[in-house]
Structure formats: structure tokens, C-alpha cells
Amino acid sequence: xxxxxxxxxxxxxxxxxxxxxxxxxxxxxxxxxxxxxxxxxxxxxxxxxxxxxxxxxxxxxxxxxxxxxxxxxxxxxxxxxxxxxxxx
Numbered sequence: 843x844x845x846x847x848x849x850x851x852x853x854x855x856x857x858x859x860x861x862x863x864x865x866x867x868x869x870x871x872x873x874x875x876x877x878x879x880x881x882x883x884x885x886x887x888x889x890x891x892x893x894x895x896x897x898x899x900x901x902x903x904x905x906x907x908x909x910x911x912x913x914x915x916x917x918x919x920x921x922x923x924x925x926x927x928x929x930x
Contacts, residue, residue, distance in 0.1 A: 858883045862891045865898040865916045897922070903929075 855876020862883060863869045870885035877883070881893045890901040897917045904910045909929045915922045 855883055858891070858893045861893045862898050865918055866891075866900070867916055867919055867921055870900075 855874065858876055858881060859872075859874050862885075870887065870889065870891070872886050874886070875884040883891050883893075885891060888903075892899045892901065897915055899913060899915045902912045902914075904912055904926070910926055911929055913925045913927070915924075
């Protein structure tokens, strides 16, 4: 599993990736980029994964002119909620 940090520091983001793999419905593909300050990782598709207490959430920009994003929350492999909203 390849994890690299945005600031070039040691890949401490591996713990975040392991949480995503544990809670996500299907394990996302890498390579991973970690942002430890936000407790977030970016997977190989460009989706941003936020790690919370006992859950993870995926933020995906949708391909549309109105700049919508999809925010999905997972707990232990099950989708708990899904929201689509505009970023503007």
C-alpha cells in the first residue's frame, strides 16, 4: 500500500488509510495522499476520505457544471448517509 504525505513527512497517514479500509463499503484503490491536519486522506480516484470516531466519510466532486459534491458516511462497511450538495 502506497501512502505519501503532502508535506513529505513520514507516512503517518497509514492509520487513516487503515480506518478507511476498515469502514468503507469497498476498499478504495491507492496511491493515497494524507493530510494529517484534517484527519483526511485522498485515494487514487481523487475522493477525499475524512476519518471520524468510529466512522469514515467520502467527499467526491460530481462531474457537473453546478459544482455539486457527494458526501457519504460509512460505519463498518455499511453506508449510513448520503448527501449531495453544491459547493457554491
